[in-house]
Amino acid sequence: SISSPVPPTIFTRIINKSLPAEIIYEDDKCLAFRDVNPQAPVHFLVIPRSPIPQISHVNTGDTELLGHLLVTASVLAKKEGLSEGYRLVINDGKHGSQSVYHLHIHVIGGRQMGWPPG
Numbered sequence: 001s002i003s004s005p006v007p008p009t010i011f012t013r014i015i016n017k018s019l020p021a022e023i024i025y026e027d028d029k030c031l032a033f034r035d036v037n038p039q040a041p042v043h044f045l046v047i048p049r050s051p052i053p054q055i056s057h058v059n060t061g062d063t064e065l066l067g068h069l070l071v072t073a074s075v076l077a078k079k080e081g082l083s084e085g086y087r088l089v090i091n092d093g094k095h096g097s098q099s100v101y102h103l104h105i106h107v108i109g110g111r112q113m114g115w116p117p118g
């Protein structure tokens with residue numbers, strides 16, 4: 001991203017391996033790890049290594065990276081056995097109830113979801 005540097009979050013420590021997490025995938029651009037407070041039988045997060053704070057801060061320079069995160073989420077969902085479907089969620093800012101300001105895609109599955117979310 002070409003956006004300005006942002007304060008490190010707990011996810012920076014997971015990327016740096018200074019905080020343990022159950023990492024299920026990593027490559028040069030992203031990693032995926034299980035959510036510490038799972039909301040379904042399968043719940044993991046896909047994050048960029050680059051500390052983009054939130055989806056509302058991205059720009060066209062982030063297009064390829066964002067595509068990579070989505071494709072990674074899809075490939076990992078299949079590996080995790082979510083053949084009946086799943087939900088991808090990106091929370092943004094206050095109204096989105098975002099709690100960690102390092103962009104992440106939630107991949108949530110293994111049970112029936114409701115709609116609309118609360």
Ligand code: 5GP
Nearest residue numbers: 010021033034035036037091097098099100
């Ligand atoms: P948000 O509300 O920002 O969209 O979601 C942040 C998510 O990060 C939450 O689901 C929360 O459980 C998860 N989380 C927060 N801290 C940690 C942590 O230290 N380790 C892991 N694995 N997940 C975390």
